[in-house]
Amino acid sequence: MTYRIGVGAGFGDDRMDPAERLVADGELDALGFECLAERTIALAHAAMATGRKPGYDPRILRRLRGVLPSATAQGMKILTNAGAADPIGAARAARTLADELGVPDVVVAAVTGDDVLAQLSPDSEIAGTDQCLRDLGDRVLSANAYLGADGLVAALESGANVVIAGRVSDSALFAAPILHHYGWSLDDWGRVADCVLVGHLLECGGQLSGGYFADGDRKQVPGLATLGFPFADVELNGSATYSKVVGTGGLISHETVLEQLLYEVDDPRRYLTPDVVLDMSHATIEQLAEDTVSVSGARSAGRPDQLKVSVGVRDGFLSVAEIMYVGTGSLRRARLAAEIVTERWSVVHGRDPQEVRVDFVGHNAGRAWYQPEHEPPEVGLRFALRTFDKTVARLLVEETGALYTNGPFGGGGVTSRIRETVGLVSTFIDRDAVNSKMEIIR
Amino acid sequence: MTNVTLRDIAHARAGDKGDNSIILVAPYGSEDLTTVAAALDVTAVASHFDMPVENVTVTIHPTLRAATVVLRGRLQGGVTRSLTIDPHGKTLAAHLLELPLSASSCKGAPLPDRS
Numbered sequence: 001m002t003y004r005i006g007v008g009a010g011f012g013d014d015r016m017d018p019a020e021r022l023v024a025d026g027e028l029d030a031l032g033f034e035c036l037a038e039r040t041i042a043l044a045h046a047a048m049a050t051g052r053k054p055g056y057d058p059r060i061l062r063r064l065r066g067v068l069p070s071a072t073a074q075g076m077k078i079l080t081n082a083g084a085a086d087p088i089g090a091a092r093a094a095r096t097l098a099d100e101l102g103v104p105d106v107v108v109a110a111v112t113g114d115d116v117l118a119q120l121s122p123d124s125e126i127a128g129t130d131q132c133l134r135d136l137g138d139r140v141l142s143a144n145a146y147l148g149a150d151g152l153v154a155a156l157e158s159g160a161n162v163v164i165a166g167r168v169s170d171s172a173l174f175a176a177p178i179l180h181h182y183g184w185s186l187d188d189w190g191r192v193a194d195c196v197l198v199g200h201l202l203e204c205g206g207q208l209s210g211g212y213f214a215d216g217d218r219k220q221v222p223g224l225a226t227l228g229f230p231f232a233d234v235e236l237n238g239s240a241t242y243s244k245v246v247g248t249g250g251l252i253s254h255e256t257v258l259e260q261l262l263y264e265v266d267d268p269r270r271y272l273t274p275d276v277v278l279d280m281s282h283a284t285i286e287q288l289a290e291d292t293v294s295v296s297g298a299r300s301a302g303r304p305d306q307l308k309v310s311v312g313v314r315d316g317f318l319s320v321a322e323i324m325y326v327g328t329g330s331l332r333r334a335r336l337a338a339e340i341v342t343e344r345w346s347v348v349h350g351r352d353p354q355e356v357r358v359d360f361v362g363h364n365a366g367r368a369w370y371q372p373e374h375e376p377p378e379v380g381l382r383f384a385l386r387t388f389d390k391t392v393a394r395l396l397v398e399e400t401g402a403l404y405t406n407g408p409f410g411g412g413g414v415t416s417r418i419r420e421t422v423g424l425v426s427t428f429i430d431r432d433a434v435n436s437k438m439e440i441i442r
Numbered sequence: 443m444t445n446v447t448l449r450d451i452a453h454a455r456a457g458d459k460g461d462n463s464i465i466l467v468a469p470y471g472s473e474d475l476t477t478v479a480a481a482l483d484v485t486a487v488a489s490h491f492d493m494p495v496e497n498v499t500v501t502i503h504p505t506l507r508a509a510t511v512v513l514r515g516r517l518q519g520g521v522t523r524s525l526t527i528d529p530h531g532k533t534l535a536a537h538l539l540e541l542p543l544s545a546s547s548c549k550g551a552p553l554p555d556r557s
Contacts, residue, residue: 039522128460212455218470219453255453255468258508262466264457266512268503282505315522357525366533368526369492384525423522426460 002241003181005174005198006231008067009033010205012040012057012082016066018206018229018248023067023076025245026231030177031071033063033080034170034203041167042312042422044084045142054093055086056164061097064162072103072161079152079173083164085142087112091164091441098162109160111151113436114167116309116429117143126311127426133311141422142312145429148274149195150186151436152176158440167310169273171199178234189300192276194238197298200271200278201242201260205229208260209244209291210251223249239296241288252291261285261295270301272308274431277301306428315423319385319393321400321416322361325408326378333408334360334381340407341383341399349395356396357384381411386421393418449539452478456535461520463531465538468508475507481543482509490541491516491534511538 006028008019012035022028035057048055060082071078083090091110098106120143122134133140144167153176155163165173175195178184184191201208209230214221228248232240242252261280265271271278279299286294325333342353359365361380364372385396397416404411448454451473456465469478479502488495497514513534521529528534 254471258468258506259453259455259466262468262503262506262508262510263455264459264464266459266462266464266510267501268506268510280506281503285506318525359527361527365527367537370537382527386523386525421522424520 002233002235003030003178004028004231004233005030005032005177005202007032007034007174007202007205007229009035009063010203010207010229011035011037012059014205015227016062018227019063020066021245021248022229022231023070023074028074028076028231029181030077030079031067032173032202033060033078033082034173034205035060035080035082036084036167038310039312039422039424041084041144041310042142042424044086045312046420046422048085049141054089056084056090056093057082060090060164061093064094064097065101068098068106068162069101069103072106075161077156077161077163077177079163079165079176081165081168081170081173083110083166085115085166087164087166088439088441091439094162094164095441106162107160108162108164108441109155109158110439110441111147111155111163111165111168111436112439113151113434114144114147114165115142116145116434119433120309120427120429124427124429127428129425133427136313136425139314140311141314143309143427145307145309145434146274147307147434147436148172148186149176149179151438153180153186154436154438156180158438160440169275170203171196171273172275174199174202175275182236186275189276189303191238193278193298193300194240195234196273196276196278197280197283197295198232198234198240200280201257201295202230202232204260206250208242208252208256210249210256213251213256213259219255221249221251225249238298239294241292241294243292250291252293254285254287254293257285257293257295272304274304274307276303305431307431307434309427309429311425311427313423313425315421316386316388317390317393317418318421319387319396319416319418320382321397322380322382322414323400323403323407323411324378324380324413325411327410330377330379331360331363331375333410334379337381337403337407337411340403344399351392355385355387358382359384390418446543447539448478448481448541448543450543451481452539454535454539456530456532458517458521458530461515461517463513463516463534465511465513465535466508467511467538475502475504477543478509481541482511486541486544487511487538490538
């Protein structure tokens with residue numbers, strides 16, 4: 001008997017319908033929704049601080065609405081990190097939703113303990129810098145430690161079938177139900193490595209099953225409009241086979257699995273997670289059949305003594321404004337417009353023009369060092385600026401708009417946006433200083 | 443052979459960690475990892491990205507038949523700080539695949555020695 005776990009979302013903005021298809025036809029034992037990018041939790045703290053928005057990702061309620069009755073009837077476990085800055089608030093909302101949907105026997109749990117802002121020393125060093133937290137003063141907004149699977153496993157042991165956490169490692173959402181099902185200990189690092197590898201491969205949703213892979217040429221993927229999200233059949237020996245619901249779009253191949261395995265890992269021999277340092281350098285990927293690939297050979301390289309902490313820092317306003325030029329000489333006109341704005345930035349506004357970034361979209365905006373041989377047929381001129389002064393952010397938008405009647409011939413399609421931003425820095429905290437807590441919400 | 447690039451023999455996907463871009467490169471099924479490894483000469487990669495060579499690392503994974511390219515500082519602040527149009531550097535994978543294959547790398551050089 002294998003244990004089957006699927007992924008219903010690989011990031012907060014992910015599609016809604018693939019999870020519904022997985023729950024309807026995937027015969028899953030468990031489903032994970034990974035909805036919390038590193039910076040999202042800091043933004044959630046900022047949103048909650050305004051009092052106008054919830055501290056959790058409200059889209060999780062839409063996701064649950066589509067799957068909860070069927071999943072509950074099948075005895076499926078659902079885990080998510082969409083609780084963000086407020087897992088208890090999200091769990092209460094999920095509890096209310098379950099009652100509304102007529103599935104009152106759902107047991108909802110919240111996992112907390114990741115918020116370490118109060119216990120973090122001002123002397124904590126900021127990774128990769130000479131600074132410590134004290135140097136950031138009142139800009140510090142949030143500090144969340146990456147929890148492992150322990151709180152999630154505790155929730156499942158208490159009978160929860162919906163578990164809502166905040167900052168847990170992405171892989172833990174998937175490792176926890178496997179560990180719980182097989183009764184493997186978190187101290188059995190070899191087993192934990194197997195489970196974390198499953199989580200690592202599933203955590204980005206459709207990226208394992210053909211999403212973010214196609215080039216329309218040599219890399220052909222059928223049915224991307226109905227991309228099926230993957231699931232893993234985990235064996236008692238820790239190996240796993242990845243597949244998707246028959247009839248859904250997408251592709252699971254040696255290549256799609258290899259890309260997902262390694263693409264955001266700088267050292268595959270030492271991939272740091274809270275539960276284990278994963279060594280995937282000896283992993284074996286084997287295509288067993290169409291859209292069916294097995295992966296085995298995860299190893300443990302120990303367990304970290306410290307947990308990473310994501311610290312959200314107020315970072316002012318990001319202002320971006322664009323204007324479009326089309327046809328012969330469009331790059332020349334875009335450059336002229338850029339010169340006009342940067343000259344006015346210093347001569348009229350008395351500011352440093354170096355603070356304004358200029359890019360030529362369609363020419364080399366993705367790689368400013370690159371000089372194409374041919375002139376582009378059209379160019380989007382893009383200005384970007386970061387500032388703590390909102391009037392300066394607005395100034396960039398105003399100067400770009402004024403190019404309509406004061407700039408070069410033929411500019412059009414001005415767009416702009418200003419948003420408040422939260423930067424992220426990292427520090428570390430002793431794992432013994434962090435305690436996952438679990439609470440059943442009634 | 444003219445204008446032969448890495449794209450002809452390999453596929454790639456980019457990720458990010460802080461200010462670093464991490465790019466997975468793997469040969470297509472029938473292609474040779476040795477050829478890919480030779481093309482990913484660290485000086486050539488640094489030049490292709492207009493970066494100091496000391497900020498570029500290329501690691502070959504013989505068991506997995508793949509390579510990892512790490513470009514330190516390439517994201518100009520990273521996902522929360524960069525003013526660029528692509529703060530994650532997701533598009534850099536496509537730029538890497540435009541890396542020219544030189545005559546020597548097409549012949550295939552020995553695999554770098556590593557465990």
